[in-house]
Amino acid sequence: MKCNGCGAHHTGGIPEGTWFCEYCDLPNEGKAPPVPVRAAPAPAxxxxxxxxxxxNKNKIGVIKAVREISGLGLKEAKELVDNPPSVVKVALTRATAEQFKRQIEAAGGSAEIGGESSGAESADAADSSDSGSANANGAISSANIVSALSVFKEENDFFIGADIPSKKLDTATDSCELNMDDEVLALIDLTVFGSAKNAILIAMQGIYYRNDGQADQPGAHHIPYSVxxxxxxxxxxxxxxxxxLGQGAAIDVSGCQMSTKQVSTILCALRDAL
Incomplete structure (x- = not known):
């Protein structure tokens, strides 16, 4: 069975209903194949x-373009269009990404291309020794993470690079218990009044976040990128x-100006850039 989102091939499985691709996490309908089989590297x-x-205009046209690009059904494509920013397609060459971007713009929408991740098939990445987020030693490239997340820089409560307010950064660094040897690349403020005491820190070694005391999982948490x-x-x-976040982990975003869908989209883009 083929994922409608990224094209990954799966085999096996009998449950009916919605299933999520292991590579791109986009929803599919029908029998759920739990075991992915690919000859090539994981596309996501x-x-x-x-x-x-x-x-910007012609919502129906944009939905049609998203369906053609992603292979999603009408309901799923409409959900992506209704809740921007949304990841439409992953594992693209630069030329294909630009082609799809023009297709969405021609239909009346706006789109951005996120930075490449490891194993990129594009010709412009083939000649670079550090085209992926991780180098030969397994270290994460901050440039690739920032590039992948820069398309979200206009979102409320999302701050990246030099645009992170110093006061928010200081507060979140303490409350989220950032490792002394780590470096913050982006910040998502999860507080109603903007203190960033509850926040998500996207750093070089992983993400750090703090949930409010009333949340199901209060306090500071850390998930390394390897996980x-x-x-x-x-x-x-x-x-x-x-x-x-899987494995029982969750982030309470009730105080954030972004929706849960928007925050999850940003974190999915981060994960796909690793």
Missing amino acids: HAGYILVLTRF LRKRRIKAKGLLSQEVD
Whole structure:
């Protein structure tokens, strides 16, 4: 069975209903194949990502373009268009990403291309020794993470690089218990009044976050990238204010100006860039 989102081939499985691709986490309908089989490297961790940032006009046309690009059904494509920024496609060459970007713009939408991740098939990445987020020693490239996340820089409560307010950074560094030898690349403020006491820190070694004391999992937490890259990340549900990070971990985003869908999209883009 082929994933409608990234094209990954899966075999096996008998449950009916919605299943999520192990590589790109996009929903599919029908029998759920738990065992992915591919001759090539996992596509969700290779190439560029295409992110729909908004639709300016002709919503129906944009939905049609998203369906053609992603292979999703009408309901799923409409959800992506209704909740920007949304990852439309992953594992793209630069040329293909630009082609799809033009297709969305021609339909009346706006899209951005996120930075490449390891194993990119694009010709411009082939000649670079550090085209992926991780180098030969397994270290994470901050440039690739920043590139992948820069498409979200206009989102409320999201700050990246030099745009992170120093006061928020100081507060979140303490409350999220950032490792002394780590470096913050981006910050998501999860507080109503902007103190960033509850926040998500996207750093060089992993993500750090702090949930409010009333949350199901209060306090500071840390997930290294070696673990995060294997996790399924998604908004828990329409009535939930949490982003599910897999393995029982969750972030309470009730105080953030972004929706759970928007926060999960950012974290999925981060994961796919690792």
